[in-house]
Amino acid sequence: MASRSSRQSYSHNHNNGSSSSSSSSSSTTTSSSSSSAPSRTTVGHAQPAHNNSGRPKPPSATSRRSVTPNSRTQSFHSDQEPRRVRVAIRLRPRNAEDLLLDADFSDCVELQPELKRLKLSKNNWSSESYRFDEVFTETASQKRVYEVVAKPVVESVLNGYNGTVMAYGQTGTGKTYTVGRLGKEDASERGIMVRALEDIIASTSPASDSVEVSYLQLYMESIQDLLAPEKTNIPINEDPKTGVVSLPGATVVRVQDLDHFLQLLQVGEANRHAANTKMNTESSRSHAILMVHIRRSVHEKGNDEIDSQEKGTKSDLFDGNGIPIVRKSKLLIVDLAGSERIDKSGSEGLLLEEAKFINLSLSSLGKCINALAENSSHIPTRDSKLTRLLRDSFGGSARTSLIVTIGPSARHHAETASTIMFGQRAMKIVNMVKLKEEFDYESLSRKLEGQVDHLTAEIERQQKLRDDDKYKLEKQLRECHDSLAEARKVLVTRSEFLEKENIHLETEMKGILNELNHQKDLNNLTQDKVAKLEMSLKHSEQHQLENSTYQKVLADTTQMYEKKMAELIKQIEDERAHSESAEEQLALMKKLLSEHQKSAQGQKEIDELALKLQEMYQLHENTLSELQSLKSENKDLLLQKEKLNEELHSVKQRLLEQEKQRKGIENELIKLKRAVPENENDFEDKKSYMKEELSKGSSEFGNRMGSYRSTPLRENISGQRATIAKICEEVGLQKILQLLTSEDSDVQVHAVKVVANLAAEDINQKRIVEEGGLDALLMLLRSSENTTILRVASGAIANLAMNEMNQALIMDKGGALLLAKTAFKTDDPQTLRMVAGALANLCGNEKLLTVLKEDGGIKALLGMVRSGSSDVIAQVARGLANFAKCESRGVIQGHRIGRSLLIDDGALTWLIANSNTNSASTRRHVELALCHLAQNKDNAKDIISSGGVKVLIRISVESSREDIRNLAEKMLRLNPSLQADMHAR
């Protein structure tokens, strides 16, 4: 519920250009429909953009500050339009009790879904019509109800707005069915809670979003946790600054998936059942509340949105990634306790106490709704825990849908009417929704820490890789060194060997040369020895060549290894430099992180200062507004005082007049007493005096009747009845009844209208009958020729005939005979409708059937169809259906035998001829009448001969009502003669 100051703030904001989209209309009409737009009321949001003085408020001191007016607020502006509370009505199908107890089959409601209208009938001659945002018939599916009523709210919650879906209605009309049904066996049966979570889970990501639920019940002003039933009397916390309502003591569970949520709901349901069993009560006696908290990461603020001061550092840091933003929203799904009246439920003891608490919470909800709908300056949210709990979810900054459930039975007319009025008032409430978006510093910090951890691990990994590489390179280097030393060693050994060989060869050569010289000298050394020596020389040269090639290879290898070593050494030095720069970068990042944390801390301090400033500012504003309201209260008080003085004066005047009247009546009484034993002349005098008095009274009625007739009808049904009740109180019922015998037909007309209006209220009927009203009305039927008098008197008798106790009396006094005569003596369709309605009501009493037929009631009913009026024909069909049902009940219970009394009078033929009529109401009654006639085996012959079997087969397939289809099918199946005829076809 929105607070007073926030509403004023919104009005200012709204007047300054917010566009409006509300276009509802609701209306009430009597007899004929009309419509008019309801007074539009705007209420405030919990975080108004302006204060009472119209100046802009300082920015909120929470982290929400970052949604700057220049960027974000403007883009959400179109979302901040006022939204009216949407109200849908859902009619529950007839249950076994309705079918058993509603003998006349008349429903008190008629739906016109295509017009989004509902017609509520009080009796045969008056109905009121109301318009809703949606009207669901008894065949509406759970899916459609969810999609029309709750899905838009769920979508809005997913976009960051708070939302509420609430079910209101009398016990047993389908609130829990609509809201809390689990649909374990059949998913199409799932109610709003399950479907809402299904959509929420599908639209959120477990990685970045969170969905948490609490499930509670409010019983006798104590909040109990349905997920941890040991927690009772949980306190409600209302944040004085933000207006946000929370329950810090309640269990909050993070939902993983739909199965998990279904388990939670089942646990809640079991705990609710256990708690209620322990308290010896029923589910309908507590309010069940499901709270869903959604936290969504929507997107990240881009670099261009980061202010320039931050940009230099952060742009490097995030490399294009922005600051995360979260939207927090709350969805409330409420299954309210039954709204029946204490007096009617006849509760005692604990049940009475429960009923009082339910009454307290629902009536305080009703008061808040009235206050919000009337744009009152004070919303009494503190009167009950229910309204405190709903403070930020209904009529405030939340999007709200209300589903109003009703039953069809006329027995609960009063509760249904008050439920409908509750819905009508709620339709006038307009909410101002508000987006709650915050920078997610927590997740930013988490993200940065994650990045640092990741980088640190990466650097460590690279360091390790580098260490491994270094180790490998060093090993290779060592191996190179070893190979080189080995090669050098081999080279030295080889060189030494070659040198030795050289020396040896040189020595040998020298010896050979010497020998040659010696041989030359000797002149003839053999050719073979010379060639051998030459070969030896060649071989030695070859060795020398090889030796020099090998020395070159060794030099190349050495050079290559030295080059490779130089490269490895350079690589090691590069890695070292790289590692040093990575360490420097890590140090820089750590520094930046600590700077960022410091700056977040600084921001927090600024926020706190801003908060304090805002508090002081608010205090100042509050003092000003209190001063203002004190002044205006003072002014109001003065005005009230003046008004009271005037009223006091007029009350005194009225008292004087009443005193005068009282004295006159007392005198009259004394005269009357004297008149009783006296002679005929005295009696005549007395009578004429009374007539005079009553005619005075009647002109007074005339004036009053005229005055209320001139006011718009749709506003004044109850006002009219109140006026009539007042007249009755002031003038006395006796006097009004005496006026029915007036010789002045105008006086009679006024009087009979007053009596008919009184007879429309259950509480007056007994008194009217006891004080002779029934006799007087029957007398009018007998003697009057005036069409208006006949019509209104018949209507009054029809109302009295709704009551079982009066039905026998009416019959005893010859009422049926008189109604039958009236039916034949007039052709006025309105009069015929009333007469038919009265006879139809009498047809619903099993004990009276025979007399009713003997007095010509059935013939009269059938005779009235000559008028051709669909309303008259509908009443005729209703009467025949009542009659047939009572007969079939008698047959089942064994105290009625023989064919139906209806058949002789031609009713069966008429029913068969009209079984295909276009009027839905007439057709339904005709179908029911035929089904009940088929229940009696003694009627089978007549049904078969008049072609009724074919009609029954058609009803069993085509009737618009499932229960009638089943009944027809059952009758055909259980009645062997009908069966045989059916198979013979």
Ligand SMILES: Nc1ncnc2c1ncn2[C@@H]1O[C@H](COP(=O)(O)OP(=O)(O)OP(=O)(O)O)[C@@H](O)[C@H]1O
């Ligand atoms: N639209 C519907 N279609 C079929 N059955 C329904 C429908 N609405 C209600 N019912 C049935 O009517 C019965 C009463 O419904 P439900 O318990 O939902 O009423 P309620 O208003 O929540 O009552 P209470 O206030 O006592 O908790 C249940 O058996 C339910 O299955």
